Amino acid sequence: MNIEREKEFVHxxxxxxxNLEWEKENGTPETNLNVQFQLVESVEGINESDTAISxxxxxxxxLENLVISGHISQLSYIRDLVIENREQLDQxxxxxxxxxxxxxxxxxTYEVTEIALDEPGISLEF
Known part of the structure; x- marks a missing residue:
């Protein structure tokens, strides 16, 4: 698959x-990772044989003493492959x-925890 990517964007x-006291009353947050893809219909400079997908x-x-949360996205162009629905994307x-x-x-995560904790950063493994 030939992919051209725009820069990632940190929203x-x-x-x-x-805050363990707050968690006692309100519940402990749970780790959750959610990846979604959306086909982008109108993008300038894309050929009919290409697909734009966000x-x-x-x-x-x-983690033990902290919670990392947020939202990151990226627009990609799949060259020479027309994808009409997300079901066409295999794992x-x-x-x-x-x-x-x-x-x-x-x-x-590594950079922020290195600075915030003034020690080697936390390495995430996926």
Missing amino acids: QFHYDAR GALTFIIV EKMQELASPLFDLLKRL
Whole structure:
């Protein structure tokens, strides 16, 4: 699959210290990673034989002392392949489209936790 990508866009990224007292009353947050893809109909400069698709990663990652949450997206162009519906994307293609979003999440988490905690950053594994 020939993919051309625009830069990833960070809509939100939150680093929050866990508030265990608040969690006792309101419940503990749960880790949740959600990747969605949406076909983009009208994009300038795209050929009829290409497909534009937007990938979005929404996440909440609960760690021992902190919670990382946010939303990252990226617009990609799949060259020389017409995709008419999301069902045409198999697991391998979806992983290939989503991998830059997860790479950026890993980098953001590592860098922010390194600065915030003044120690080596937290490395996420997916």
